[in-house]
Structure formats: C-alpha cells, structure tokens
Amino acid sequence: MKQRLERFIKMAKEFDEKYTPAEIEKKWQKIWEEQDVYKTERDDTKKKYYALEMFPYPSGKLHMGHVRNYSIGDVLARFKTMEGYNVLHPMGFDAFGMPAENAAIEHGIHPSKWTHENIANMTRQQKEMGLSYDWDRQAITCNEDYYRWTQWLFELFYKKGLAYKKAATVNWCDKCGTVLANEQVVDGKCWRCDSEVAKKDLAQWFFKITDYADRLLQDLALLKGWPERVKIMQENWIGKSEGLEFVLKAPELGEEIAVYTTRPDTAFGVTFMALAPEHPLVEKICAAASEEKAAEIKKFCEETRAKSDIERTSGDSEKEGVFTGFYCENPFNGKKAQIWVTNYVLAEYGTGAVMGVPTEDQRDWMFATKYNIPKILTIQPKDGELKLEEMTEAYVEKEGVLINSGKFDGMEMHEAMNKIMDEAENLGFGKRRANYRLRDWLISRQRYWGAPIPVIYCDKCGEVLVPEEDLPVKLPQDVKFESGAVSPLADSKEFVECACPKCGGAARRETDTMDTFICSSWYYLRYADPHNDKMPFDKKEVNYWAPVDQYIGGIEHAILHLLYSRFFTKVLKDEGLLDFDEPFTNLLTQGMVIKDGAKMSKSKGNVVSPEEIIGKYGADTARLFILFAAPVERDLEWSDQGVEGSYRFLARVWRILHHFADAIDKGADSYDLAALNADEKELRGALHRTIKKVTEDVGERFMFNTAVSSIMELVNALYAAQDKEINPSLLREIAKDLLLMLAPFAPHIAEELWSKFFAGSVHKQSWPKYDAAATVKTTAEIVVQINGKVRDKIIVEAGIDKKAQEEQALAAPKIKELLTGKNVVKVISVPGKLVNIVAK
C-alpha cells in the first residue's frame, strides 16, 4: 500500500500533463544508443527478416522523400521485430559520384571531405528521426574498406569474361564530362544533370549484362512480391524478340549481308536492303562504287551521324536514304533487291541491316514510296482482298494468308513463319535467333570520385589486372580539380605511372573509374557482413540474411539500380558466393512527396525541410503524418495543417493516458472477463478489433494510413469513455496494447508513455495478439432495402441465420408500412449484413 502510494506520488510528479517531444525524443535517442538497442546478430535459431531502404546519395541534407522512405522501412522493421523475427535493418551511403567532384571544382573542397561532412550531417538527421538502424553495419561506398571489394568484384567479372574494353560509339554528357550507360540516358538527356547527351567514339569498359538477358527476363516470374509495373518496365527494357537471322548474297561486292527479322513470313516480299550508316559494309561499298557515288554515300552518312540521337530515333522523322547501285539476292526466291543506306536503321540493334518489305512494314512502305522502290504484296487478310494499287499504307495486322510466296502460298501466316524458318535452317542460310534491346552496361567514367578500375596497361604484357593483394587501388589525395579538364586521375603522374605486376616494367594505370551504380549493385550484401576484410562478405552470413525480404525505394530505379543489382546477384550466384537468384524478394515503390501539386524542388520554392518539421513538432509527428497522409505507393501531398493534426493526435494520446494514469497504474495484468459491463465489453471489443486491423494493415497490406486511422479510432473510443467508470485492469490492457501498436509509428512517445506504466523497452516487447472472440460484436445493425434502396436499419443478434433475419426485417414497422399494397417477389438475405426485399 505504502509502495503504491509512493509510486503514485512519484508518477504524478513525473507525468507532466504536457507532451514535450523535443525533450523526450532526445532523451530516448540517447538511451537507445547507449544501450545498443538495435544491434543485430546472426542467430540461426531465429527466423530472419531483412528490411532495407535504398541508401541515399550524401547530398548534404535529408529531404522529405528520404523521411518517407525511412519511415516506411522503420515501421516494418520494428513491427517484424515485435513479431519475433531477427531483423536486419541497416543504412549506408552511396557516396561516390559527381556532386562531390563539382563541389571540389567550385569550392575547392576535396570530394572526400565534402562527402564525409555530408554523411555526418545526414547520419545525425537520420538519428534524429529515431530510426532503428544497426549503425555498426553502416556501409559507405567511397571508403577504402568498401571500394576495395568493389574492385575485387570487378576483377571477378573480368576473370569470368564479363568485363571487357572495346571501342564504341557511346553516350557522352559534356556537362558531367563523362560517358553514360544506356539506362542513364532519359529522353536523350543525362539522368543526373538533364543536359543533352552526345555521341562519342571511345574505348570503354563494359559489363556483359547481355549474357544474362534471358535469365533477367525469365526470373522476373520469380518476383511475385514486385509491383507488376516495375516488372513490365524491366521486360520492355530487356526487349526480347524472336525471329530469323539470314544472309543475302551480294555477288557484285563478293559479300554477304546478315539481316534479322521477326516477320520471316514476309520474306518473299523483300525488294530492298536497308543498311545503317554505321554498317561495316558501307565502307566496302564506297570502295567498290564510282567516285561520285561514293562521295554521295559518304556525305549522307556524315550528315546522318551528325544528327542528335533524338532526331535520329524519333519515329516520325522523315525516312531518307541513298541507293548504292548494288544489289543483293533474296535466298528464298532468288529475286534481286536494291541495297540502300538509310537513316532509319539502328546500327546497334540486330545486325544493323534490315530487309525492306514495303507492303508489310509501315517504315519500309514510306521509304519505298518516296524512292519508287518496287512493292510485292505477300499477305492477304482473311476477310477482304487487298490490291497493291489501292493500298495507302502497309498491311501490318498479324493475321492473314500468304501469296506471291512460292510453295508457301495459301498458308496461314503463323504456320508459314515456322515453315519459312525451317526452310532457311535446312538450306543453311539462316537460323532462328532471339534479339534483345538491352545493351551491355558501359561502366567507365572519366571522373575522379569513383572506384578506380583496377587494370594496368603494359606495353609488353598488355591489359593486366592489379593483383588481389594490392587492392584497393587507392584514389590519390593530392590532385587538381578543374572544370572541363581531363579527369584528375589521368592528370596525376603519381597515379598513372606504375610497374607492371607481371613483368615489373614501366606501365600505366587505367584512369577511368567505375559507374557508381556498380557500388550500389552489391551494398545490400555487404550489410550482412560489413567488417569482413577477407572477402566482400561471408557466404554463411549472406545466405542467412539475404535476400532482402522487403526493399523500399522510389520508382525511378525501376530499371537502373534494380536491374544492375539483379545482374550482380546472378553473377555472384554462378560464382558460388551466394545461394539465391534474386536479391529483393519483395519490392515496395513509394510515391513522391509533393507540394502544391508538384515535386518539391528548389526552383519551384515548395521545399519543406524535414529538419524544420522535426524541430517544431518532433520526429514522431513527422513520421506519423507521412505515414497517415497517403497510402505508401501513391504520391503524398504535403500539408502543414495535416502535420498539425498528427501532432494533435499524439498530444491526445498523451493526455488521455495522463487522464487515466491512476487507473492504469493500479490495474492488474489480468481480470475476469465475465464481470465486464456493457460499456467495458464494447471498449474491449474496440481494442481487439483495432489490434486485428493494425496487424493486417501493417503486416499484410502495407496500408499504414488505415492502420494509423484505426489507432485514432481507438483513442477516440477512450475519450468517449473518459467520464465512465471503467475497470482499471481493462484500461491497463488498452494502454499497453495501444502503446505497443503505436511503437513502430511513433517510437519515442510510445517508449516514454510505456516507461510510466510498464517495465523494459516498448521496442523489446511482443506484438499484441487479439482475442478473436472479443472482436465479434454481439449485435449487428443490418440494412433493410426495398428494391435496392435503404429503407430501414434493424438490430439483430450476431450469428443470426438467414431466415430469422429475413423475418425480422419483414416485421419491422416501417418496412411493413412501405410494403402495404405491394407484392413481395423475392427476398435476398445476407446474414449480419442486409436484407433486400424485391417488391412490385
């Protein structure tokens, strides 16, 4: 008794009526850090759960998109921990990249210093959000102990024949002063700085992602937990098509020209051959042609190549070409076809040469019409008859019967397609083949702030890998950063000049660094074993933690990072370094945070700073608002008043527990259910329905907004009961479960209030279980409709059968009155829901 009284006095003193987030958040962040609450270790006896948010680029400050990303991840991580999983929830930085180097050029600050200062600041902000990261696992890609392994992995790819250097026409961003991969060119512009991308011929390093095109495509089927649209985007990006590659002889040139087609059924309609200006045969043709003709062709090629990529590849630009004067032979029917050099054939796709079938391809139709090239109709639709003279465009429907095709005449086109491919294979001039839109991944960057490519060039030994024990190839510290100049690495004698690892003679280092997307293609594996100095990661650790159970990030990486990471995982699996095919089992693509209908950006002046919001209302409010305001996948409209509302809700939680503090404190941990009165039963029902709803919304549906709203409803129910006499033990149960449910969303206030009534940390407790019996209401309000219109509502007991409910509905006075003079035709009765009376 005395103890209780003392405790009551102590609490009354400590439990201030006012909610002060600034104080309690700082307090608990310190305690959590001191007690290492979020430390994670492998435990083979426990089921693991790997929750991961895409790590950020250290730009300097967190923005609202980060806050949203981390809030979602943190709710999941905390929820799964409470459900009993051994949860891995790490954070790091994608720390190489252009902005650091630009800062060096503009402000004379070394990229490393700039980056690490930004990391320190952003880490502080992340900590102020109260996120449950195991900070000990932080991976920073620009640190030597990380990029050493990035280089090691490059060497692995090299040894497997998946990294190679070749001269190629590549995408060049002048502003960034470097090349770009195909995936990094968006609408002909640089993905990072938005400036126009040009073409340049350079010798560059590539990763052979095309070797994995088929598996990357096929394994999309394994990704049941990915949004359909991301899978479709990847599928389109890989762009597999199946068809026939065959050769046409060009006797005058003594050459053969290979073409690829997905429409072998139209092969008898070939009247010309279209070459890309970059096609190797063009040079030979020029050599064989008259001086005049050669000059004409060369001029055309030069003019075409001078055009920008967007101009060249937009579908509606005029199709133009030059007739070479030479012919080739269609191997199917021996007919002659004119050889043209054209502006509409892509050098990089297929063979860079296309068979021209004007009647069944719209582009060929336009081209042939313009230059008066003959047309042969080879497909007739099933209904109706096409006449060449009456046609104004190509017949491109995928249905019809062959004509003018020798022995294939009369054959249905899909059958003919197969038969014609058989013929080409049997006669040995063609082969079935798949083609992909996907190109090899250009990984060289002519920049300083990236992982150096660990290759040395020796005049005697050629291209030599830096021996494993010499890794990492470190970035030299003492270099000059100048705008527009060559890469600082190429400029650094200290870096370039070295000894050949093979023969010891004088040699030069590769001065290109790796695309930062390589660094981010394996970081999720490093988290599993972040301090390993023998290997990038230990197989046992990686196989325990990975694959990532839930990955969370923006849709902007639908192709880029997500495709590259999948590629890496497959290569590492083939190498036996890990045992799974796909890195991310489930993917959640969060929507953007927008304000006034537009993405937050400096130029629009609609940026809301997380720092300011957290300073004013606390992290719990910021997190709660962002989770409550919209479903995670949809864009979220920022609302200052909405934030105010979330703050108000947390203050309401605080006050109602303060109001009931005495009762909660003296309540017991168990009580007699049978002794509860009607109000109490109702309140307990509300609690258990809330637990059920929140458990499903967070654990299965990722509907955090509705989870929060049902917690709000429970709090409203407590307010409705505040003047009633409620069993203290029931109040204790409600307070306990309410705080447990609130803990993943608003970890600080939950911990603070928990500490006032219960022992230990709220974040070390089990997720509450609901009592299914309590969630069932004893009575149900059902709707009575006449002809589908709601006419009355009646109360029936729960579990009522169809018939009884129907009788009660028909007996309701209001319904009886409305039915007088009418004939009841039919009655539909759904127990516990509604009765619909069809009457005439």
Place this chain on the structure above:
RNA sequence: GCCGAAGUGGCGGAAUUGGCAGACGCAGCAGACUCAAAAUCUGCCGCCCUUAAAAGCGUGCCGGUUCGAGUCCGGCCUUCGGCACCA
C-alpha cells in the same frame, strides 16, 4: 503509336470477397470552458429541395450484367508514368 497506373465531398483519403459510399484526418460551422482569446473538450459537416421531416441525386462519361456496382464486363474521356524507327 504501344504498355501501365489513376480519376470518390471544399481538401488528403476509406470502403480488404459485388452488400449502409464518404471511416480517419484537415478545413469549416456551432456549443462548453474563459473577463476575453488561444489551447482543450463536445456536436454538426456530399449535393439538391426544405422551417423541419421525407423524397430525389451522387464515386470521370456512356451502356451492360445483377435483387444490389466505387468494386465485374464493353465502349470512351482526362491526367500522370514508362517505352518509342528495335525490323
């Protein structure tokens, strides 16, 4: 052009399996408390007509299926995203 997503009050959104459209929150209105204001607590809050009640209308548009449609089917419209001369 092709592929995909979305369209619900003044606003953000809810309705999970075809069964009360608008939960929860914001804004607004009213009341209580206060000398007063703020804060807080309570109530009201789709449109239309109305003193009120009742009726009617209502989930982008047109049609269909069904006792019953925001939800299913067919045809459109608008917005956003991806791809786009890929043979």
